[in-house]
Amino acid sequence: MPEGRSNLFDRIPDVSPLVKGERSALDPSFTPERLPHREKDAEQLALILSPSLSNYRPSNVVIFGKPGVGKTSVVKFVESEVNKTIDSRPNSKVKIVDVNCGVVDNSYGVLVSIGNSILENGEERLPFTGWPIDKLYNTVEEKINNFGGIVIVVLDEIDKLVKKSGDSVLYQLLRINEITSSGKVSILGISNDLRFTDYLDPRVKSRLIEETMVFYPYNATQIYDILKDRALYSGIADVIDDTAIKTCAALAAQDQGDARRAIDLLRISVEIAERSGMKKIDEDTIYDAKLKLERDVVIETVSTLPLHSKLTLFSIVLLDEIKKGGKSTMGEFYDLYEKISNRVGVDNLTQRRVADIVSELTNLGLIESQVQSFGRYGRTTTVNLNYSSSKIKEILLRDEVIEKLKDVKPLQKPLPFS
Ligand SMILES: Nc1ncnc2c1ncn2[C@@H]1O[C@H](COP(=O)(O)OP(=O)(O)OP(=O)(O)O)[C@@H](O)[C@H]1O
Ligand SMILES: [Mg+2]
Structure with missing residues (x-):
């Protein structure tokens, strides 16, 4: 850079932050402490999983619901409650394995994730490639048996696994309970595609779907409550109009009742307001954010x-x-x-x-x-x-x-x- 030339960022005015609390609360990956309007679903899931705390195998369960309706959040919340409980109950032997099938969408990857989560002290990790699938399956089955407790395998976005790699790994996992004498496996599947079960062999389908839960889209009032919480966590509650939050909730409710989209709209309107030095976020800012979000989605969709x-x-x-x-x-x-x-x-x-x-x-x-x-x-x-x-x-x-x-x-x- 020539001498005397100012840095690019020197010429960009500092944004005056409207966010006085935790900015990450406006990020979709933020895990809130409470999940308004999903308390009953969390309780129902806890009830389904509760036998595991007494070392009985819970029923396999599949949770269905459109994108952004809180499926992953509820499962993560219940998981952390199970983990807290087993910490205080030394006789409970439960391991929850999280697999994001959006990333790990093949049988090998799923089996390695399970095997590596129940390694005994000093045991070597399973390799991410290279083993014949039969050897891997037998090793994982043996590890589950040695573990001797309940392994709850959470397959988030299970539809992607099934569409990409078929249902053979589900078949194998479901069969483990008939073979092993001590360790048992339960599957908790999460899907936003109601029709993915059409891809399953009838034997897999009937064993996998022992219980189902359906998460319905949020209405505007429910999204409003979720957004109010996020506004509080992030410390923007006093710089955003109540009508702006209501508009944001109404727009997201019209668009499939998706809480993720509502939070995205809120975050983008905060960014727009901060960049243009505004002191308050009003309804117009939310509409500007909606336009920007749509533009971004079109760019992403077309260019990929x-x-x-x-x-x-x-x-x-x-x-x-x-x-x-x-x-x-x-x-x-x-x-x-x-x-x-x-x-x-x-x-x-x-x-x-x-x-x-x-x-x-x-x-x-x-x-x-x-x-x-x-x-x-x-x-x-x-x-x-x-x-x-x-x-x-x-x-x-x-x-x-x-x-x-x-x-x-x-x-x-x-x-x-x-
Ligand atoms: N009841 C709720 N209370 C607070 N935040 C929520 C609630 N439901 C969803 N959210 C938030 O909305 C976003 C999307 O939620 P989540 O990822 O759980 O949806 P999902 O149903 O798993 O969607 P997908 O099918 O796209 O994976 C997250 O940021 C989450 O924190
Ligand atoms: Mg999810």
Whole structure:
């Protein structure tokens, strides 16, 4: 840096912090001491797990619920209560093993996590790769038997494990109780996909789902209470309007009753207010935060799409520019998709695969698609964008392959390349 030049950050004014308490309370990973409106669920789960404290195997249980409804938080809370209780009851032999199947989504990883959590003093850790799965399974089974107590295996996001690697590890774990004489295993699965059990073998399904719990989405009043607590922990209670908290809660309640989204909105509005030197957070700040959050989600969603999804979306964007927001038919954008794929030098997919991509883009909320009937001329799928084409185009052009298409100009008919 040349002498005398000020540091980049010297020129950025200090933010005046509105947060007087724990800033981490505005972070979704924060574990609060209380979970308003989930007390009964926590009690029910504690009841299901309670036999373990007397060294009996609790029923296997699966908790279902949409994202952000407190499933992981409740399970973590109950886990810590179990751990506190066993500390004061020397005769209880319980081990809880947490596996995040969003990260560990294969049988090997699950078995290693279990084996390594019940190592005896001085025993070597199991290797993260390399062993034949049968050897690993037999070793883990032996370790559970030697442990001689109850191993509660928490499989958070169990649907990801099953979709990625099938149900064989569940089958093996559930069978351990029939083989071992002392150690027993219980499974606590958590899923936000109600249909994941369709992927299970009937024998696994009936053994795994001995108990189920469903966490329903929060309503606006419940989210309001959760946010009030977070505002108190973080020390922003006196700089935020009550109507702002109510708006934040109402927006998140409309959006699937997701507490995580409500907390994200609150945190982003605090950041917006601090950066612009505001002294108070009002309803308008919450709406600004909502816009920012949506923008961020669109950027993340579009930029992480696979190449052919980007190419499909790019052809829909080009047609949107030509039609000034009008709908495009499958025939029209498939034609264009084929041409732009060739232009960037990749083999195009079949129309059937592109139709699957259209369903995926629809599920992600980026486009809307409808099947339209033309009477005796048959049916076709029509699509239109849910966001401005210039915004989507700008994000797509950040991809190094799509970037080659930056000079393709929308034309009135004839279409580009024709
Ligand atoms: N009842 C509650 N009280 C306080 N905070 C809550 C409550 N429910 C959820 N939260 C907060 O909302 C966020 C999301 O909760 P959590 O991670 O438990 O959801 P989840 O149901 O496991 O979602 P996902 O299916 O996406 O994993 C966390 O920051 C959590 O602290
Ligand atoms: Mg979770």
